[in-house]
Amino acid sequence: MCSPEIVRLAHDGAPRPSRRAMFGLAALAALAAVAPAPxxxxxxxxxxxxxxxxxxxxxxxxPGNPPIAMVPVAWHASGGFDQLALGYWEHTGTHLDAPAHRIPGGATTEALAVEDLVAPLVVLDISAKAAGDADAVVTVADIDSWRGQHGEIPERAFVAMYSGWEHRIAEPSTFLGLDAQGRPHAPGFSGEAAHHLVAQCGIVGAGVDTLSLDCGVDPDFGAHTALLGAGRYGVEMLANLATVPPVGARIVIGAPKHAGGTGGPCRVLALT
Incomplete structure (x- = not known):
């Protein structure tokens, strides 16, 4: 979140700001025209x-989190350098979940083993069933089906779910899929599948193209608990998974490294 001074600079002279404006929204109108990349x-x-x-x-x-705030605080015309002050909650955009996000006493961002951030990439495509079911999940049967087509999951792999959800990203209400009770609906891993990937496949982490490792309606957060509870990490809101092969690529995760962090935005690359 922005400091009070940054908010004051961004909103000086404006009427009393709303709570959303306090996160920099009013100052961001000129920046909001940037569309997600195709x-x-x-x-x-x-x-x-x-x-x-x-x-x-x-x-x-x-739902309930503020969007990223990007507030200009230095200008080329005054000092020779441009600079933005950024304000965001850790779990914003394409971001990492460290074990501490779910597990008390779990590893925080700076404690993640760097060798686990470069791994063989496996993509499980459930987009066909997700197209007709917003609460679709990756199951153990889906994992077995993948193995039947492509062979064993490589040792210490990163397994990503592709549901096709990124095609909804330009319409946040559709991407979130909130129902009348305010509950989100989007695909994820079942808790059983997440446990299977950890216990039987020895993965280093898992990712999704949605906002949560769990499907939106899982009240127990089974996938988060299985993965993060085993000391693995997750990456949420991945992009472009449809353009990489089901197996054979490697993933490189530029994870955040701030002391005590529960996660944070990261740059994720696939090497095909």
Whole structure:
């Protein structure tokens, strides 16, 4: 979140701001026209694919969280350098979940093993069933089906769910899928599948193209608990998963490293 001084600079002379304005929204109107990047074409072997959404104030966030604030605080015309002050909650945009996000006493961002942030990438495509079911989940049967087509999941892999949800990202209400009770509906991993990936496949982490490792209606957060409780990490809101192969690529996660962090925005790349 912005400091009081940054908010004052951004809103000096304006009427009393609303709570949302306190997060910098009023100052961001001129910046909000940036649209999410379109999906990349199928990459050639040896290509680098960006699996990261561009952070903008329009990007969907978890219900109740403020959007990112981007406030100019230095200008070329005054001092020779441009600079923005950024304000965001840790779990904004394409971001990492450290174990501490769910597990008391779990590893925080600066404690993640760097060797686990570069891994073989496996993509589980459930977009067909997600197209007709906003609460679709990756199941153990889906994992077994993938293995039947592509062989064993590589040792210490990162497993990503592709549901096709990124195509909804320009319309936050559709991306979140809130019902009349305010509950989000979007695909994720079942708790059983997440446990299976940890216990039977030895993965280092898992990711989704939605805002949560769990499907939106899971009240127990089974996937978060299984993955983060085993010391693994998650990455949420991945982009462009449809453009990388089901197996054979490697993922590189530029994870945040702030002391005591429960997660944070990251730059994620696939090397095909």
């Amino acid at each position: 999906a990349l074409a199928a990459p050639r072997p040896g290509a680098v694919v960006d699996l990261t959404h561009t952070l903008t104030p329009q990007l969907p966030v978890w």
